[in-house]
Amino acid sequence: MKADTLRGHLDALLLAVLDGRKLHGYAIIEALQLRTDGALDLPTGTVYPALRRLERAGWLASEWDVVSGRKRRTYRLTRSGEQALAAERTEWREFTAVIGGVLEA
Amino acid sequence: MKADTLRGHLDALLLAVLDGRKLHGYAIIEALQLRTDGALDLPTGTVYPALRRLERAGWLASEWDVVSGRKRRTYRLTRSGEQALAAERTEWREFTAVIGGVLEA
DNA sequence: GGCTACACGTAGCCTGTCTACATGTAGCCA
DNA sequence: TGGCTACATGTAGACAGGCTACGTGTAGCC
Numbered sequence: 001m002k003a004d005t006l007r008g009h010l011d012a013l014l015l016a017v018l019d020g021r022k023l024h025g026y027a028i029i030e031a032l033q034l035r036t037d038g039a040l041d042l043p044t045g046t047v048y049p050a051l052r053r054l055e056r057a058g059w060l061a062s063e064w065d066v067v068s069g070r071k072r073r074t075y076r077l078t079r080s081g082e083q084a085l086a087a088e089r090t091e092w093r094e095f096t097a098v099i100g101g102v103l104e105a
Numbered sequence: 106m107k108a109d110t111l112r113g114h115l116d117a118l119l120l121a122v123l124d125g126r127k128l129h130g131y132a133i134i135e136a137l138q139l140r141t142d143g144a145l146d147l148p149t150g151t152v153y154p155a156l157r158r159l160e161r162a163g164w165l166a167s168e169w170d171v172v173s174g175r176k177r178r179t180y181r182l183t184r185s186g187e188q189a190l191a192a193e194r195t196e197w198r199e200f201t202a203v204i205g206g207v208l209e210a
Numbered sequence: 211g212g213c214t215a216c217a218c219g220t221a222g223c224c225t226g227t228c229t230a231c232a233t234g235t236a237g238c239c240a
Numbered sequence: 241t242g243g244c245t246a247c248a249t250g251t252a253g254a255c256a257g258g259c260t261a262c263g264t265g266t267a268g269c270c
Contacts, residue, residue, distance in 0.1 A: 004226070005200050007257065008110035016208045026217050035210060039203045046258055048219055069266060070217060092208050095110050096201050098144045103121045103197050105140060109257070112226065131248050151227055153250055174235060175248060 001039060010050055012088035013040070015059065015081060024072040025051055051075055059084045106144055115155055117193035118145070120164065120186060129177040130156055156180055164189045 006013075017023065017031050025048055032040045054060045059081035062073045077085065111118075122128065122136050130153055137145045159165045164186035167178050182190065 001200060001203065002113055002196060004258080005113035005196075006204075007112035007226090008107055009204055010258075013204065013207050016210065024217080025219095032207065035207050036203045039199075040207070043259060044218075045220080045260065045262090048217095050258085052219090071266090072217070089208055091107060091110075092205070094144070095106060096205070098106065098141045099111075099114055099118065099197070100201070102118050102137065102140050102145070103194055105121065109227075112257090115227075129248080130250095148228060149249075150229065150231095150251080153248095155227090157250090176235090177248070 009092070010042075010046070011054060011059075012085070012092060014047070014050055014054060015077065015085040015088060018060070018075055018077050018081075019085060022074050022076040024074045026072075028075070054081070057084075114197070115147075115151070116159060116164075117190070117197060119152070119155055119159060120182065120190040120193060123165070123180055123182050123186075124190060127179050127181040129179045131177075133180070159186070162189075 013032065014028065017028055017035070023031060025044070028051075029042055029044070029047055032042060051060060051062075055062055055075070059078060060075045061078050062075045064071060064073055066072070118137065119133065122133055122140070128136060130149070133156075134147055134149070134152055137147060156165060156167075160167055160180070164183060165180045166183050167180045169176060169178055171177070
């Protein structure tokens with residue numbers, strides 16, 4: 001997939017992958033790979049800063065836990081994160097309708 | 106529509122709107138507004154540089170014509186522009202499948 | 211002892227879109 | 241005739257978000 005196409009949709013992806021479950025950063029990357037058959041392979045330098053940004057925005061909450069000696073910061077959606085996800089989904093549908101409408105006219 | 110979501114899809118939009126017809130820059134902006142019910146209102150500072158870039162890439166060809174005293178640069182797709190459009194459409198479908206697959210899982 | 215997988219994180223670059231500006235014609239209206 | 245709006249093209253520079261390239265450290269295998 002061409003670079004830059006992701007732009008503006010990263011937040012939606014991260015919120016969506018955390019919908020209904022708690023995951024730590026590394027697992028989020030793997031979950032996105034799995035769901036997209038490897039098409040989405042986000043670099044850590046993209047994901048970690050984004051997660052912190054979403055937490056600052058109040059959409060995610062995190063806590064440290066230690067699994068077999070390794071520290072993990074586990075993220076989950078907050079209430080307002082769920083609302084943000086719903087809004088992102090609506091925007092995604094609008095976006096695809098607009099661009100798709102032009103491309104397939 | 107949120108800014109930046111457009112990123113990476115502008116070329117596809119411009120090629121698509123020129124599919125099968127010749128238009129000048131200003132008319133391209135209007136055509137996109139029309140097709141999207143006003144949702145897409147691209148600024149001239151976005152469109153004009155993009156058109157020149159696509160022409161340098163060999164995907165568009167342009168010629169000057171004068172209509173009632175006003176100069177217009179009219180663009181049309183080249184053969185390789187048509188191929189590029191087909192490729193952009195394929196990429197669009199892949200893109201929406203990947204992102205949509207995550208958002209609607 | 212070295213390698214790979216796991217796990218988190220930051221600094222700075224890169225690039226494509228947008229903002230703001232500059233230029234000029236045609237036509238309407240007061 | 242002076243000003244306004246719509247038409248029409250274009251550039252310079254700001255901006256922002258994702259990516260590249262680093263740095264750190266543990267666990268487990270061979």
